[in-house]
Amino acid sequence: xxxxxxxxxxxTFQRQLANLDAILDKxxxxxxxxxxDIAVLLAARLYPDMFNLTRQVQLATDFAKAAPARLAGVEVxxxxxxxxTLPELKARIATVQAMLAAYKPQQFEGSDLKQLTLxxxxxxxxxxxxxxxxxxxxxxxxxxxxxxxxxLRHNGLEIGKRDFVGRP
Numbered sequence: 624x625x626x627x628x629x630x631x632x633x634x635t636f637q638r639q640l641a642n643l644d645a646i647l648d649k650x651x652x653x654x655x656x657x658x659x660d661i662a663v664l665l666a667a668r669l670y671p672d673m674f675n676l677t678r679q680v681q682l683a684t685d686f687a688k689a690a691p692a693r694l695a696g697v698e699v700x701x702x703x704x705x706x707x708t709l710p711e712l713k714a715r716i717a718t719v720q721a722m723l724a725a726y727k728p729q730q731f732e733g734s735d736l737k738q739l740t741l742x743x744x745x746x747x748x749x750x751x752x753x754x755x756x757x758x759x760x761x762x763x764x765x766x767x768x769x770x771x772x773x774x775l776r777h778n779g780l781e782i783g784k785r786d787f788v789g790r791p
Contacts, residue, residue, distance in 0.1 A: 631757075632690060643772075691726055
């Protein structure tokens with residue numbers, strides 16, 4: 624039996640968001656232990672022209688909520704980017720996790736061949752659902768999760784590959 628788009632998208636987003644949430648828990652414990660204002664970590668970035676940790680988490684959750692909606696043919700849920708605290712970021716992750724849990728496999732039937740027209744880099748681009756998920760949504764999602772991890776690691780948080788990947 625072939626792997627469905629649901630099987631690729633939903634568990635992947637759920638698992639990685641759970642790992643990101645756990646990393647944020649470790650960041651909070653680290654900040655407390657080192658007497659660092661957590662706001663400093665949330666504002667941290669790897670390079671001046673890159674987004675900070677808060678924005679990386681927002682963008683990761685944006686891809687995790689938008690891709691399944693587009694594939695299922697439902698309206699992409701809107702979440703305002705107003706988070707300024709760690710509890711607010713964790714609540715955003717929880718909100719997206721709840722959205723993901725509500726999807727049913729049958730909503731994704733035929734979505735691999737569905738044609739999706741999106742604005743990418745300011746230009747309209749039409750992709751099959753499969754190409755969108757595998758070559759746009761997932762790479763962007765992982766980019767922002769990885770950058771969030773890298774920002775925290777760069778700032779001294781003792782996390783490793785197992786924290787990012789999780790347990791099989």
